[in-house]
Amino acid sequence: MPQIAPFKGIVYTSAVAGDAAKLICPPYDAISPALQQELYDLSPYNAVRMELPTEADPYSAAAGRLHDWLASGVLTEESTPALYPCSQTFTDETGKEHTRNGFFAALRLYDFAEQQVLPHERTLSGPKADRLNMFRKTAANLSSIFGLYADESMMADAAISEFCRSNEPLIEATFQGVQNRLWRITEPSLVNLVQSVLAERKVYIADGHHRYETGVAYRNECAAAHPEHTGNEAFNFILAYLTNIHDEGLLVQPIHRLVHKLPSFDPECFITKLDRHFTVWELPGRKALDEFLAGCSKCLAYGIVLPGKTFAMTLDCKPAEALSRPVPEVMQQLGVVLLHDLVFSQILGITDEATRKESNLVYVKNEKEVFDAVASGSAQLGIVMKPTEVGQVVAVAASGEVMPQKSTWFYPKVMTGMVFRSLEADS
DSSP states (O other): OOOEEOBOOEEEOHHHHOOGGGTOBOOGGGOOHHHHHHHHHHOTTOTHHHHSOOSSSHHHHHHHHHHHHHHHTSEEEOSSOBBEEEEEEEEOTTSOEEEEEEEEEEEEOOOGGGSSEEOSBOOOHHHHHHHHHHHHHHOEEOSOEEEEEOOTTOHHHHHHHHHHHHSOOSEEEEETTEEEEEOOBOOHHHHHHHHHHHHTSOEEEEEOHHHHHHHHHHHHHHHHHOTTOOSOBGGGEEEEEEEETTOTTOEEEOOEEEEOOOTTOOHHHHHHHHTTTEEEEEESSHHHHHHHHHHOOOSSEEEEEETTEEEEEEEOSOHHHHSSSOOOHHHHTOHHHHIIIIIIIIITOOOHHHHHHTSSEEEESOHHHHHHHHHHTSOSEEEEOOOOOHHHHHHHHHHTOOBOTTOOEEESOOOBTSOBEESSSBO
């Protein structure tokens, strides 16, 4: 029974900070050095200056800015605890408009063994150490985790949607083509309704695994330092953006693979080896590949891009017969699991270490980049992936298994700067 709570959000004061579109930024792990500089140039108050500062001591810089911006009125901590609905509207490559709905809340931190909040990916020590230092210095949640829950009745969603239709947003900001809108809910009856719905569901982490595990580590540190703690202190909770898996705007995009720097790579030999396990056929080009992948109901289907040629392929046998080692059934239908084991490891000889170091692999989110990289010669081979389904993410998390890295890309990213949360006040 995961517990959520309203919280006193820290928000930008538009009269002082200016246009909200110049203030928000993606989470730290989605900011390249080039984008970091672009965001710095947008505004002296852009959230990147706390989320990912350029200073040699980024943690002290972030903490100093948070303190100064609160003191000068750039930021304001609200007086009443609230839930913060947030919608993100965007248009996909085909011109279709999507709106993903969710809300920000304080989510109680649980150990994964408690089976209330469940992961679907492994984490790395480096990012967790980085974020723990940020938690310690700022005593704040600067960016949220992104969690999913399953409520087929859509009871809370309907009530929140009705509220948003009847009220003007607190913040409206468009970034990279995505319109972000934030509201504030303080009405006790509506807050209680949302809490009651979440209390009967588990939360599955879609994005922000490192931040969540850092939150648990920070909670444990604070609890040890304050043996008199009650369990209601703010450090027992983390800022979370929560979306129903039945929300029509919830999309998982694929992450494609580029193979490079393989010695003696022979495209014709590669296709011959694929023919032993897959049905492989040549297509006239990218449009035909898109149509194939969109219309193919099989999870284990892929696009192959080689210089001057495009192929489609589907697995012929059962996954267990093709994998080099036993894999739980819930993992066998994941395209990335079969691809990395059968194609990359067994056929191409790419080792697990090379995969971890990305010595022979590059991950891209835009299909055009796959075709461009192969055409330019910067990649020997491109693999166009089908997206992982939301139901697969939930099933893997519920089973206790975790997906390989780069398995999912929930688009768009939840933006940093829509609302912040202090870790010093009681929730």
